[in-house]
Amino acid sequence: MASPHDPFADARASAQLAVAADTEGRAASAADHYERAALTISKVAQRMRAHGGVPAPGIETAGAQYADRARALRATLKPAKPAEQPGFLSWCYQSILGPPAPDAAAATPGPGAGAVAGGSAAPGGELETRVLEETVVMPPKEPPPPGSELAKIAGLGLAKRVLEEAVIEPFLNPGVYTGLRAPPRGVLLFGPPGTGKTLLARAVSREAKACFLSVSASALTSKWVGEGEKMVRALFSVARRYAPSVVFVDEVDSLLSKRSAGENDASRRIKTEFLVQMDGVTTGEGDRVLVMGATNRPDELDDAVIRRFQRRVLIPLPDAAGRKTMLASLVAGEVTALTKAEASQIVSMTKGYSGSDVRSLCEEAAQGPVREARASLRPGERLDASALPPLRKRHFVEALRVVRPSVPPESLAMYEDWARAYAVRS
Structure with missing residues (x-):
């Protein structure tokens, strides 16, 4: 049993779990534990050398064996599409570590496990795999029409x-x-x-x-x-x-x-x-x-x-034309009583608003009819979506008092100066 001060205690524990999973045929779990043990050995050995210490004889050899076994187990897992297979990025970690040893696939569970039980030195740790899996968004199965x-x-x-x-x-x-x-x-x-x-x-x-x-x-x-x-x-x-x-x-x-x-x-x-x-x-x-x-x-x-x-x-x-298009798109699903003249007035009042600000403004304005309908309810009566009054200009005027521009006007000069120096010009 590892002593309380054994710097490789975590590696030994991971290797023991790896051997157990490997023996039971749980390849994915075994590979994770082998990798974790190998990584721990690598990092602890580096820290020991940085402070003038010397790792125990054979400990790093055992770590390399764990990494080889992890690669071999990864190679036996059935490949699948990225969105379907947990740990689908293990192939890129294998490419960084290099190809597995020729006889690694046939190796017995956890060589050197009794000596150390350690390892996930490869860059393919569990945390890194999960982070990168959350990073990838595959294209839709049915691509949208051009433009x-x-x-x-x-x-x-x-x-x-x-x-x-x-x-x-x-x-x-x-x-x-x-x-x-x-x-x-x-x-x-x-x-x-x-x-x-x-x-x-x-x-x-x-x-x-x-x-x-x-x-x-x-x-x-x-x-x-x-x-x-x-x-x-x-x-x-x-x-x-x-x-x-x-x-x-x-x-x-x-x-x-x-x-x-x-x-x-x-x-x-x-x-x-x-x-x-x-x-x-x-x-x-x-x-x-x-x-x-x-x-x-x-x-x-x-x-x-x-x-x-x-x-x-x-x-x-967004300029006035852009804000007008946004406004029309955002209220398209609502019952409105806005005239073209009123819509143009709202667009003028939102000068300096970003696209996100315009959306927040429309969301706040859409609450106006709900508030009016709730105010007219009798005790115990439930609100009916079909009974909501239409969205009107006054609702946007009230929303303008709540939703203010989020971009300071003085900051715009910096973007214009940087664009003149570095950006594509029309």
Whole structure:
């Protein structure tokens, strides 16, 4: 039994669970425990050396054996579609670890388990697998008609045109867009919050019939040293495997901000790995993998990141025509008594509102008829949806007192200045 001060106690416990599951024929569970034991051994050994210690003889050999056995077990699992199989990203972890040993598939459960019982050194730990599985959104089984997804988004004519030329057409017609016509590897959408950057990125992936991977800084970080870089490599491995694919990084400034002398070393390594992957150093020229970033703080991005986002598109606040289209779309399912003149007045009163603000305004206005109907109810009487009064201008006027613009006017100058310096121009 491991002593209370045994640094490899967790690894031994994981290995014992792995051997038990392996013996009972539970391959997936055994592989998880083998991987966890191998990872624990690797990390503890690294920490011991960093502090001048020496790992016990044979402990790291046992960890390597656990990793080999985990790979062998993963290889025996029946492959399935990503949305159907838990742990479907194990193949990319195997690719990072390297091919399994020639006789690994026939190996007996847990070699060296009595010596250590340890392991999940591979980057394919349970947490990382779950995070990446939640990242992938496969394209719909029945692709939408061309142009239908972008048509749902009001305004943004320049952004739509740029994305059609840089993303959608190259993905749908790869034979045409080669050589000097090769599409960019990175597209940056920047602008005030609530203007539809995420919505636009998802619509583009659907139009291009691409796999959509939505990630954030928290999904690529880990408390273990070196795991963040492995997560980034795994992410791009998945993107290449299911190409054409779009890797969408929301709030990209939180992940790829400007590097500084006092920056955390782990954060710097993650940024470096992400930049290397974006540059396509480890990929082929024909890989149809696009990185799309969205941010409302473009001025905080690192210079190297700006260079890799070859197309930079400003997503501004909606103009009057855009707000009018949004208003008509949002109230289409409601009973209204708005005249064209009243609708135009509401559009004028919402100058400076983002798309998200306009939606919040309509939602608040839609509560007006409900409040009026509730006020006229007798005690014990229930509200009937068919008895609601129509939506009128006064309901929007009342809602304007509640829902105010979320974008400070003084911040708009920063976006315009940055766009003049870096963005695509009409």
